[in-house]
Amino acid sequence: MLVFIIRRLLQSMLVLLAVSIVVFVGLYAVGDPVDILLPDDANQSERQAAIRSLGLDKPLITQYGIFLGKAVQGDLGTSFVFNIPSIELILSRMPATLELALCAMVIAVLIGIPLGLWAGLKPGSAADEVITTGSILGFSLPGFWQGLMLIMIFSVWLGWLPSNGRGTTGTIFGIETSFATWDGLRHLLLPAINLALFKLAMMIRLTRAGVRETMPLDFVKFARAKGVSEPRIVLVHVLKNILVPIVTVIGMELGSLIAFSTVTETIFAWPGMGKLIIDSINKLDRPVVVAYLLVVTMMFILINLVVDLLYATLDPRVRLKGVSE
Amino acid sequence: MSAVPANPTAPEPEKRWRMLWREFAENRRAVAALVVCGLLLAAALLSPLIAPQNPYDLTVIDMFDSRMPPGSVNPDGFHYWLGTDGQGRDMLSAMLYGLRLSLMVGVVSGVLAIAFGVSLGLVAAYWGGFVDALIMRVVDFMLGFPTIMVALILLAVLGQGVDKVIFALVMVQWAYFARAVRGTALIERGKEYVDAAVSLGFSRPRIVFGHILPNCLPPIIVIGTMQIAHAISTEATLSFLGLGLPITEPSLGLLIANGFAYLLSGQYWISVYPGLLLLVTIFSINVVGDRLRDVLNPRLQK
């Protein structure tokens, strides 16, 4: 087990290195941040000073070398725009994004799995038709437009829920979160639903497909032949079998939720990492973009590792590479 | 032995396609979706002929007509059935042109991604060894990151433009095809008919393209359909975020983005109608793809 984790972490280092090179070199090719940072009437010497102070006068390879040297010490550069360390900036926005992503995933799982079970147990029924069509619809809704519609209906027309910002946050266990206040929850609801709908559709389809593939298997019939009740067959025998792909997808999609939250955060003006990255790309705030990508890559790697470890506990047939041999 | 033994259970190709069609047509929802897809494609192709106005022709656009609600008639007697946008463009015309652009981007990027991904998948499956390992590591790497993020970064680097958007979409899609084709091809490669073809001295390309590729078609068709829908949606999202197509060539995503500002003041039509058109497009492609998956999936066949 330990061997497996260590091997995976070493692999992760390589991935991080590759990502940092690709991103750093790629961003270098994009426009000149000095143009955006300086006022239009700045003179030549002010320009030169700015370029020097940002370290942009050195060759690319030197810039990367300096970046890498600092990066291993936890310094990913200073934001051109905010003038604070980019890693600090990202970490300060992270709780808002994680809160949104987790909330969306919980909504997707709690609603998606039961609906998927229902549809999968009664294939071809009216309920199945409605749920399946609904899930394709959920898949097809472009996230940003769906967000606009949610705002239009619930904020503009009905006036029930606020459409932007995070609202009042409180602290639970020392973590600043919207869960702590009523106002925070009200602000969280629309963006969370918006982010959840796509994953909800995915959960439905995944569960439904899993149920349909598992129900005709002999062990289900054998459990029936033992006299086991139908609820127990579905909730223990079938669900535990399809949990493996579901957990994998939940893990993988948690990463994608964090990435997709860029769109939702932009629409609902949610002050998380996603909105930050879009703003930073538009303002060519390189250190923030690079730091964001490295942080997100790291989160992905961690999530994948946790999923792989969960695998082994859920499916006894899975043996982690490096453990059995 | 004079010929490569054919799979005895497989009916003749023509008959097989007809059977598939009959099974497909059993689901009325899927047939309706296919019809809608056809209509949308026709509307997109014919948009210069059927659109009431050329939304790119600045001489026919009147700023005084901006943000008119659906059904309005301007002083010249021109009907704006779906209203006008912030610049006074006829929404219906702008949507038809936008649809054309969105479909074009989706289909072209899909086809290119299939060509690229399928080739790499076949190469990986057939040559194996180091080539396979290398290609599949790259595939894993690509699939490890969400589409939207990779596309965002690529466009942040490349800048705006139709060609750049298509390039970014191909880059985020090819890996799905490569993985699916490699998987199927590896299974096919292990089957007897391939050994038979090898023993008869057929050349590698002939075996790969003549024998293995046709068996990989079902997953390619299913994933291809879904990916085109996904590409259209991704393009719209990127354009909405201001990183996709330039303002001068408004796709559906950009039209929606333009309407965002007016949405809160109740001028809903600028965002809602292009969004609905986008939704109908993606939805009907997905319904068709979903049915294809059911029809072509051997695991669910009775």
Added chain:
Amino acid sequence: MTEPLLVIRDLETHFDTRQGTVKAVNGVSLEVSRGEVLGLVGESGSGKSITGFSILGLLDPPGRIASGSIRFKGEELVGASQERMRRLRGKDIAMIFQDPMMTLNPVLRIDTQIIEAIQVHDKVSHKAAHARAAEALRRVGIPSPEERLKAYPHQFSGGMRQRVAIAIALLHSPALVIADEPTTALDVTIQAQIIHEMQKLCAESGTALIWITHDLAVIDSMGDRVAVMYAGRIVETGAVRDVIAAPAHPYTRGLIDSVPSRNHRGQRLAQIPGMAPSPLNLPQGCAFNPRCTFADAACQVVPDETDLDNERNGRRVRCFHPIRLAQETVS
């Protein structure tokens, strides 16, 4: 005289498919007495497994019992409530499946799967159930059962898994066990062990057994009576010894002749000409008539089951031209 344990009368089990209704079981009648071993023999698709599933009410849709009667200990099972059937399954009638690799849930431990089978019918503590589970494994010859209870199915061999399935089936000493080709997927040596084990255990507890198989040789070694099925109908029944020694139906004769060990070395292996008919498109009359050397115009109608006049103990055959070995031996 008391009624036999299980009495099936004119059972019809149909599958409504796109291409039409498949009459998988087409008027089957049979009886099983207490403690008796009945072999249900036929090719795949003959309806023998569907008959087994019909008894337990375990038909997957679109399968359904269209008509007929299944009486178990005098109780009618056709149309019985789901709950009643559930209480019966595993307790009074148990079933063993063909492929031991597929019958145990791969993600649940063996103890979970045995204990749930105990507790679903008996209100006993987890501890007591655990002890019974270990005892059940010991009974079917699994070494160090306490340890093995904690294992997952994939840690068992095919033969061991089938033993676990048998242990589960016999947990509540059911009056009837339906075994659906339980040895087909196993090695020949293990096959013999399992058959022997089953026979012994059933004899100990007085359990009746319906052994479904395509292999007449297996029935020859263990059965009391045999029923031969062809295309959804029982074509011949009788005591195993009688049927094997003197098959009356041409199909039974064909089956026996095609068992390799009964053929002389170097002789061409006898085969039944033609192929089993498609269940969607059965021949008119006796379903066997296109493959039958004795068929004539009379066979265009379905023959009734008739008692063979020179036999006792329930020897019946569904044929207009039964083969009468008697004619040769009597003279």
